[in-house]
Amino acid sequence: MAALPDAEALCAQLAAELRQRIGPASAMVGIHTGGAWVAERLHAALGLKEPLGLLDIAFYRDDYDRKGLARDPKRSKIPFDVAGKDLLLVDDVLYTGRTVRAALNEMFDYGRPASIALVVLAERDGRQLPICAQHAGARIDVPAGQRLRLKRGSDGRLSLELERAA
Amino acid sequence: MKLLVKGGRVVDPATGRDDVGDVAVADGRIVAALSGKPDRVIDARGLVLAPGLIDLAARLREPGYEYKATLESEMDAAVAGGVTSLACPPDTDPPLDEPGLVDMLRRRAQALARARVYPVGALTVKLEGRQLTEMAELAEAGCVAFSQADAQIADTQVLWRALQYAATFGFPVWLRAEDLWLAKGGVAHDGEVATRLGLAGIPAFAETVALATLLELVRATGARVHVCRISSAAGVAMLRRARHDGLPVTCDVGVHHVHLSDMDLGYFDAQCRFEPPLRSSRDRDALGAGLVDGTIDCIVSDHTPVDDDRKHLPFAEAEPGATGLELLLPLALKWGVQAKLNLAQTLARVTLAPARILGVDAGRIAPGAPADLVLFDPQAPFRVSAQSLRSQGKNSPFLGLELAGRVRATIVAGNVVHEA
Amino acid sequence: MQRNPQLNAKGELQHLLSVEGLPRELIVQILDTAESFAGVTERDIKKVPLLRGKSVFNLFFEGSTRTRTTFEIAAKRLSADVINLNVAASSTAKGESLLDTVANLSAMQADIFVVRHGSSGAPYLIARHVKPHEHVINAGDGRHAHPTQGLLDLYTIRHYKRDFSRLTVAIVGDVLHSRVARSLIHGLTTLGAPEVRVIGPQTLIPAGAAALGVRVCHSMKEGLKDADVVVMLRLQNERMSGALLPSAQEFNKHYGLTADKLALARPDAIVMHPGPMNRGVEIDSGVADGPHSVILPQVTFGIAVRMAVMSMVAGGG
Numbered sequence: 001m002a003a004l005p006d007a008e009a010l011c012a013q014l015a016a017e018l019r020q021r022i023g024p025a026s027a028m029v030g031i032h033t034g035g036a037w038v039a040e041r042l043h044a045a046l047g048l049k050e051p052l053g054l055l056d057i058a059f060y061r062d063d064y065d066r067k068g069l070a071r072d073p074k075r076s077k078i079p080f081d082v083a084g085k086d087l088l089l090v091d092d093v094l095y096t097g098r099t100v101r102a103a104l105n106e107m108f109d110y111g112r113p114a115s116i117a118l119v120v121l122a123e124r125d126g127r128q129l130p131i132c133a134q135h136a137g138a139r140i141d142v143p144a145g146q147r148l149r150l151k152r153g154s155d156g157r158l159s160l161e162l163e164r165a166a
Numbered sequence: 167m168k169l170l171v172k173g174g175r176v177v178d179p180a181t182g183r184d185d186v187g188d189v190a191v192a193d194g195r196i197v198a199a200l201s202g203k204p205d206r207v208i209d210a211r212g213l214v215l216a217p218g219l220i221d222l223a224a225r226l227r228e229p230g231y232e233y234k235a236t237l238e239s240e241m242d243a244a245v246a247g248g249v250t251s252l253a254c255p256p257d258t259d260p261p262l263d264e265p266g267l268v269d270m271l272r273r274r275a276q277a278l279a280r281a282r283v284y285p286v287g288a289l290t291v292k293l294e295g296r297q298l299t300e301m302a303e304l305a306e307a308g309c310v311a312f313s314q315a316d317a318q319i320a321d322t323q324v325l326w327r328a329l330q331y332a333a334t335f336g337f338p339v340w341l342r343a344e345d346l347w348l349a350k351g352g353v354a355h356d357g358e359v360a361t362r363l364g365l366a367g368i369p370a371f372a373e374t375v376a377l378a379t380l381l382e383l384v385r386a387t388g389a390r391v392h393v394c395r396i397s398s399a400a401g402v403a404m405l406r407r408a409r410h411d412g413l414p415v416t417c418d419v420g421v422h423h424v425h426l427s428d429m430d431l432g433y434f435d436a437q438c439r440f441e442p443p444l445r446s447s448r449d450r451d452a453l454g455a456g457l458v459d460g461t462i463d464c465i466v467s468d469h470t471p472v473d474d475d476r477k478h479l480p481f482a483e484a485e486p487g488a489t490g491l492e493l494l495l496p497l498a499l500k501w502g503v504q505a506k507l508n509l510a511q512t513l514a515r516v517t518l519a520p521a522r523i524l525g526v527d528a529g530r531i532a533p534g535a536p537a538d539l540v541l542f543d544p545q546a547p548f549r550v551s552a553q554s555l556r557s558q559g560k561n562s563p564f565l566g567l568e569l570a571g572r573v574r575a576t577i578v579a580g581n582v583v584h585e586a
Numbered sequence: 587m588q589r590n591p592q593l594n595a596k597g598e599l600q601h602l603l604s605v606e607g608l609p610r611e612l613i614v615q616i617l618d619t620a621e622s623f624a625g626v627t628e629r630d631i632k633k634v635p636l637l638r639g640k641s642v643f644n645l646f647f648e649g650s651t652r653t654r655t656t657f658e659i660a661a662k663r664l665s666a667d668v669i670n671l672n673v674a675a676s677s678t679a680k681g682e683s684l685l686d687t688v689a690n691l692s693a694m695q696a697d698i699f700v701v702r703h704g705s706s707g708a709p710y711l712i713a714r715h716v717k718p719h720e721h722v723i724n725a726g727d728g729r730h731a732h733p734t735q736g737l738l739d740l741y742t743i744r745h746y747k748r749d750f751s752r753l754t755v756a757i758v759g760d761v762l763h764s765r766v767a768r769s770l771i772h773g774l775t776t777l778g779a780p781e782v783r784v785i786g787p788q789t790l791i792p793a794g795a796a797a798l799g800v801r802v803c804h805s806m807k808e809g810l811k812d813a814d815v816v817v818m819l820r821l822q823n824e825r826m827s828g829a830l831l832p833s834a835q836e837f838n839k840h841y842g843l844t845a846d847k848l849a850l851a852r853p854d855a856i857v858m859h860p861g862p863m864n865r866g867v868e869i870d871s872g873v874a875d876g877p878h879s880v881i882l883p884q885v886t887f888g889i890a891v892r893m894a895v896m897s898m899v900a901g902g903g
Binding site: 065076105 | 598615618619622623624625629631633634635636897898901
Binding site: 356357358359360361362363364365367369433434436475478479480481482483 | 591606683684685703705706707708710711727728729730731765768792793794795797798
């Protein structure tokens with residue numbers, strides 16, 4: 001089994017890629033929790049004009065009837081006007097696509113952006129919705145019964161890990 | 167009818183007798199020996215044979231409340247519970263303030279030929295606490311005592327006159343001690359539980375204030391007063407002092423009040439709504455101690471069938487009271503075990519003691535005594551459920567629970583009126 | 587029937603009937619969730635789709651426009667459908683029992699019942715009889731509990747004071763009849779507030795107050811000293827006719843919150859009131875409108891707290 005790529009290196013790689021496409025109307029939104037960590041890296045590296053937005057999709061998930069409300073919802077905070085912006089929506093792992101679907105719905109409740117591009121640190125098989133990433137750090141094969149997670153160490157260093165799926 | 171009850175554990179509260187033996191019945195009485203062969207032999211091995219239970223407070227709901235229960239169903243319940251004599255309070259609809267009503271009730275009960283029924287007449291007309299009833303007429307019709315049931319006489323002058331009048335004829339007066347104004351609006355014992363649950367409280371001193379008044383009036387009039395449903399430790403203490411002073415008062419306690427306290431209200435369980443209310447565990451323990459030392463003479467069921475529509479309501483709106491005729495025996499036994507009394511002593515509080523208060527020759531097993539008997543298995547479980555209860559009142563805090571003590575047969579005036 | 591009826595077998599909130607009996611972690615979770623919802627109310631689109639397709643029935647047996655309105659706003663912000671039942675005019679007035687009323691509504695596919703009733707314990711009776719997917723939220727029962735008010739009061743206190751473990755809270759007025767006071771007291775003791783005082787004349791303090799874990803004071807001088815939070819309770823007119831108090835004037839003189847009485851509390855004390863206020867009776871206008879008062883923020887926080895409670899009971903298998 002191949003070793004997982006270094007998350008910090010992937011962030012640097014994504015930042016270099018994104019530097020080509022950002023413009024005056026660009027703004028970034030990270031999805032809690034892992035997407036927010038990645039977005040913090042990218043936002044700092046890219047020096048975007050607008051402050052970083054953070055999104056908690058707890059109130060837009062499609063599994064509320066089955067699982068109830070998430071235990072520890074964070075507060076979504078979009079400190080800029082969404083209208084007319086070219087948004088970069090950032091998440092850590094793209095898997096089924098349901099998180100991104102919820103995030104898109106939530107973003108449109110804030111306003112009407114000019115465009116949204118999806119940026120993910122890693123993507124893996126298993127899409128359940130027609131969603132794809134415009135920028136992905138790495139494609140990773142995840143063995144059956146396992147889950148790909150982004151972790152943040154006590155020193156703040158990001159790392160990708162495989163763990164047993166619940 | 168000649169009956170032989172063979173091989174049972176005979177318990178006689180009057181003498182303390184507790185041994186295995188035979189008891190013979192002829193012509194409605196217990197006899198020393200049968201002349202000739204018995205018409206029927208009952209095998210009582212492994213069972214206890216005791217005097218039939220005497221319950222001083224059982225609501226039969228007739229006349230007037232037939233949708234709650236009828237004489238038939240409640241008399242069935244009585245003998246199923248081993249109760250051979252019962253006194254019913256006057257709070258029927260209309261109340262028992264007319265000789266005609268009393269007469270009718272007695273005849274109906276007699277015709278059913280189950281337990282003996284002793285009506286308690288109303289002390290005031292319509293129980294309204296203003297005008298005296300024709301107590302002499304009512305006594306002639308069969309009333310054994312006079313009472314206000316749960317309705318209090320607000321005007322103490324009327325109470326005084328009523329006691330004077332009753333004393334003139336030597337009629338006993340059975341009264342609950344509760345100050346009308348201090349209890350007004352209350353639905354639970356005024357303590358920690360009522361505070362937490364936000365229920366209007368009836369303080370214990372609502373009982374002691376009224377009891378003090380009542381005892382003073384007894385002193386002044388010489389009336390024979392029986393205090394019903396004492397509920398507080400302070401009330402017991404007051405009674406203890408009164409008896410020590412030689413006042414001729416007797417007293418009973420509801421069977422639920424020796425087992426339950428306001429903690430049992432739980433999450434607003436309306437099955438625990440009683441009048442008087444269930445008080446603190448300290449009060450409950452004092453009631454038990456009062457029963458042991460004789461300050462409280464006897465235990466009653468305070469049988470009160472309530473239909474579901476009137477019980478499945480928010481606590482303060484629900485009708486108070488629980489079904490009790492079929493639970494009196496197992497609950498009394500349970501209490502006796504906890505109080506570390508022997509069987510004869512326990513049973514005395516539901517047989518001999520109430521018989522004395524009623525003024526009837528009952529509650530004992532001896533040649534010449536009326537053949538009112540109960541045969542029961544003290545260990546056999548009795549599951550309290552809507553199906554197992556004969557009473558139309560299925561309202562009980564013990565629903566779904568199992569109690570020990572099953573009645574196998576009940577004999578009234580020498581006839582087997584119930585068998586299981 | 588002694589299991590806590592508010593929690594299901596997994597310890598999750600199924601009904602909200604009382605603050606009493608809620609574990610500490612659950613109360614904190616409700617407050618945290620409310621904070622997230624506070625963010626929603628700051629956006630242009632003040633709605634989230636969480637309860638879309640669900641029906642919230644407001645079953646108010648006791649009149650209340652303000653509480654019912656905040657529940658309605660909260661439900662609508664969660665995208666739920668709201669039906670208001672004016673019970674006085676309805677079948678219950680015609681003699682239909684409480685349980686029959688609920689059974690009929692249940693047949694109309696209700697998901698959440700928000701119930702306000704004049705009898706303590708009524709919501710418990712309802713909760714014992716609803717279907718598994720139906721949830722009951724107590725909007726006030728008799729003098730027993732008003733849990734969403736208690737929670738929004740806790741939220742308010744946490745917002746301004748952060749740490750419960752060092753607080754002195756004084757609750758003033760008709761504690762005897764107050765479901766708001768009872769709910770707040772349970773919440774404060776669960777969250778570890780070291781000193782909770784109730785202040786009022788003996789006629790308005792219940793017999794078992796000390797057992798609730800509070801210190802009973804009969805003077806404002808004693809009770810307000812160094813308080814961090816002062817909660818004023820509404821005094822109803824009926825109390826004067828029930829031989830509990832002689833007059834509103836005398837009550838105001840000894841127990842009304844005036845500026846000079848407030849000066850006994852800490853300089854940064856906050857003043858709260860569940861509303862509606864009787865200006866000049868339990869609280870002077872100067873104080874109600876002054877810099878210590880957080881009475882209006884309480885109302886705003888109430889919406890977020892009710893959104894949190896509704897979304898926590900209604901979700902999940």
